[in-house]
Amino acid sequence: MSSSGSKFLLGFLAGAAVGALAGILFAPDKGSETRKVLNEKAKKIKDDLQQDLNEKIDELKDYFDENVEEVKTKASKTAQKAYNKVEAKKAEK
Helix, strand or coil, rough: CCCHHHHHHHHHHHHHHHHHHHHHHCCCCCHHHHHHHHHHHHHHHHHHHHHHHHHHHHHHHHHHHHHHHHHHHHHHHHHHHHHHHHHHHHHHC
């Protein structure tokens, strides 16, 4: 995900949290009921953030795995070319 996409997601989640908190605080419930609802909302937000974080970690792992394999392949080809050149120079002598 791009940087602007990450910023949007963070802003969206922060806005949702503030909106949910404002709605709960202005609701005509007892204090114990409000605390219960706040705890449930906080757990939901925490779970959503954890899931998003895990998805981002998986994306990064996939990205690095793909690039590591590409670098290994290029390094192997370059090493083979160098070896072939060395062998050709030896054969010339």
